[in-house]
Amino acid sequence: MTEEQGLEVKKSMCFFCKPRCIQTVYVKDGRLVKVDPSPIKGCPRWRVTGEWFYHPDRLKFPRKRVGEKGQDKWEQISWDQALDEIAAKLQETREKYGAEGVAVTAGTSRTYEELNSRFLNLFGSPNQVGQGQICHGNSAVVATMVYGWWPYWMSTEKLENTQCILMIGRDPRPSHQTIWEGMLEAQKRGAKLIAVDPRRSSVAARADLWLQLRPGTDCALLMSMINVIIEEELYDKEFVTQWCHGFEELRERAGEYPPEQAEEITWVPADKIRAAARMFATHRPSCAIEGMGVAHQPHSLGALQARHIISAIVGNIDVAGGEELLGPAPFITEHEIELAEALPEEQRGKMLGADRYRLYTWPGYDLIQRQNVERVWGKRCDMYGYTCMATAPALYRAIAYGQPYPVKALITLSSNPMVTQGNTKLVYKALKRLGFYVVVDYFMTPSAELADYVLPAACWLERDFLFNYHNTTPVMIAGEAALPSTVPGEYDRRTDFEFWRGLGIRLGQEEYWPWETVEEYYDDRLKPMGLTFKELVEMGRWAPERKYKKYEEMGFGTPTGKIELTSTVLEQLGYDPLPRYKEPPESPISTPELSKKYPFILITGARFLPFFHSEFRQVETLRKMHPHPLCEIHPETAKKLGIEEGDWVWIESPRGRIMQKCKYFEGIDPRVVHAQHGWWYPEMPGEEPWLHGVWISNINVLTDDDLDHCDEALGSWPLKTLQCRVYKAGRYEAAPPLPL
Ligand code: SF4
Incomplete structure (x- = not known):
């Protein structure tokens, strides 16, 4: 055409x-x-x-609550009225409770995320939360701490050159198909594949070696592989001597994990651990790609540190086919837009969670990014919120209980915390107690039903966008708006650029929002390259020539200038500088009494098509492909429990119970159960108590976000190491009234 x-x-x-x-x-x-x-x-x-x-339920105009919270009663208002009233409420909250009484929560990169931070930093609040701690944020922080930059995880180029892929807790077939296709190509040309996963994922099914570990024991497994590599002298001695700090301490710590001992912890046979270590160390360049299987652990720090260390000791750093450290983009980056330093010193200390989860929050950010990465690279490697973000479980407690101080106003952008945040009961209590709640989204959600204002967000077809993989790489892509975001009389949607700018101007930030349009904003950011946004759209993609082993000229962006096998950053922050395996707070070993009642290990969060997290359940074509939530149970276990394939089952944890359909799956250990995440039922009524069926199959009703159970340095909450029991739903309980 x-x-x-x-x-x-x-x-x-x-x-x-x-x-x-x-x-x-x-x-x-x-x-x-x-x-x-x-x-x-x-x-x-x-x-x-x-x-x-064109879905009839897509939000079209701003709406303001007219009934009680949760009654699903709204009046349509204009954007100007909405922004005027929201700005006035934010100002009132700031005057009464301090700027920290206002918080923002965002989802998985649906927004101009650097602008959320810009607004909030200028406003004076340190309390932005998101999914960073249970997404790539943990890895970003730990990699930057160890290497002084975050390797480009989306890179398919590295798969073109690698000889061995260590895929840890990641199944890119449903979650990131470019990596999946790159992996298949790599296999075709002979690269080895090692899968670390408690489930026989698509990757595990194709792997040369599948290490089916007990959920949450990745740190012990990786430390044992490191032990083998060191003991058998398979590491890169020259690289380690010249470019790594703390090798002897690492050797000593890894010595605590001989494969036979690791087998007891991980359930992975010792000979497989040895084979995997040898394969990874001898097929170079090798690379590791980790996923949410690691991020979702209560002790993700140790596992992630070990994952980055194992690549370093075999010399796979900044080489083609290894961990590529690409450096910053040559245009105005996200961190420069964020204006992190605009947040007053006094406010930084108030960041929720910064007192105990010091690596992810301001103390770690300052030490890693400002004092070291920027010193060496000239710019920071800061994915939005992935290196400096408040801790969500601490925020929801502050809202619900006013401790350590009250948070009274919350803005949620394109995310759905009632479904995607751990511990839904706490989130519900918090959202109900909020003085003021604004949601900007594409559709009504269980979270939006509890809001005071719901604003319609412009989607990708209605907005320009510039993306450089969150400033981890100088590669850039640009896409233009294809459709108007406003059609008079039909709909009036706005981008979050317009939302934040509109609020910023109303709240005295005029001088910081000089651009009238997104295109002007992007033109300004691209100016140092002599490009305009439109020119970049025409080009499609811009990538510099790859240059490897840059550390030979500039060192690494860490305090020692070397790769930190033993982390001086962790030492300075008061943590153990080396990886150490810790038993999950809820497990057959740490809580044997609890495990008598809840005998199975519950894991959740494995990606599945055709959905993306909590989205798309209202799209009939996709829903027909996958109408119900599925819980994977080993057939042996299910039969013992009298459960047939396709039965509705209750999954119960100490925190509650939900219902999903049983799917027999031989690729899971009989002691482990996997339940899908992201489930709600848009077709069910929005008003309470239904809230679109948020209590029926939503796994976060069962998850744990106890502050003592979150990772001590990163603040991630456990989604993969929970205890549960499973039983068949009664005849009249089963099959909730789902029209599809
Ligand atoms: S949904 Fe969009 S971004 Fe995702 S694979 Fe398909 S085309 Fe690409």
Whole structure:
């Protein structure tokens, strides 16, 4: 199709999931005609772009609550009225409770995230939270602490050159198909594949070696592999001597994890641990790719430290096919936009969680990024919120109980904490107790139902976007808005750029919001490269020439200038500088009494198609592909419990119970159960008590966010190491009234 046929052809950036494909979009008279197929073969979502965009339930105009909270009664208002009233409420809250009484929560990169931070830093609040601690944030912080930069995790180039892939707790087939396809190509040319996963994931099914470990024991497993590599002298002696700090201390600590001992902890046979260590160390360059299996642990620090150390000791750093440290982008980066230092010193100390989870919050950020990374690289490696963010469980407690101080106002951007945040009961209590709650999203959600204002967000088809993999790489891609975000009389949606700028101007931040449009904002950021946003859209992608082993000229961005096998940052922050395995707070070993009642290890969070976290349940085409939440149980276990495949079952933890459908799965240990995350039922009523069925199948009703159970340095909460029991739902309880 061409412009002669009256069609405009636009290049937009799809946000439906992580790869951020540049999609060709055809538009006529301001309406979407079609979208070209996704470059990702297995993607099920591009086909429903129109169905999603024109879904009757998509939010169209700002709305303000008129009934009681949770009654789903609203009046339509204008954007100006909404912004005026929200700004006035934020100002009132700041005057009464201090700026820290206002917080922001955002989801998985649906927004101009650097602008959330910019607004909040200028406003004076340190309390921005998100999913960073249970997403790539943990890895970003730990990698930057160990290497002085975060290796480019989305890199498919490294897969083109690697000889061995160590995939830890990651299944890219449903979660990140570009990595999946790169991995398949690597295998075709002979690269080895090691999978570390308690489930027989798509990766595990294709692996040369599958290490089926007990959930939450990754640190012990990796330290044991490090032990083998050191004991058998398979490490890169020259690199370690010249470029690594603290090797002897590491040798001593790894000595505590001989494979036979690790087998007892991890359930992985000692000979497999040895084989994996040898494979990883002798097929170089090798690379490790970790996923949420590691981030979702109560002690993710040790596991992530070990994951980065294992790459370092075999010399896989900043080489083709290894851990690529690409350095900062040559344009104005996200951290420069965030204005982190605009947050007054006194306010930084008030960041919720900064007193105990010091690595992820201000103390660690200052030490890692400002004092070291910036010193060496000239810029920081700071994915938004992935290196400096308040801790969500601490925030929800502050809202619910006013401790250590009250938080009274919350803004949620394109996220759904009632479904995606651990411990839904606490989140519910907090959202109900909030003095003031604003949600900006695409659809009504269980969280939005508890808001005072709900504002319609412009989606990827309605907004320009510039993406450089969160400033971990100088590679840049750009997508343009294909459709108007406002059609008079039909809908009036705005980008979060317009939202934050609108609030900023009303709250005395005028001088910091000089750009009238997103395009102007991006033009300004690209100026140092002599490019405009439109030119970058035309180019599609900009990437510098790869240069490796840059450390030979500049060292590493760490306090010692070397890779820190023993972390001086952790020492300075008062933590153990080396990885040490710790038993999860809830496990057959640490809580044997509890485990009598709840005998199975519950894991959650494995990605599955066609959904993306809590999204797309209202899109009929996709829902028909996957109508119900599924709980994977080993057939042996299920039969003992009298559960047939397809039965609705109750999954119960010490915190509550929910219902999902049983799926027999031989690829899971009989002692482990996996339940899907992200489930709610948009088709069910929005008002309380239904809240779109948020209590029926939502796994976070069962998860734990006790502050003592979160990672001591990172603040991540456990999603993979919970105890549960499972039983068949009664005849009249089963099959909730789901119309689809
Ligand atoms: S849904 Fe994901 S894989 Fe599919 S086109 Fe969009 S970004 Fe690419």
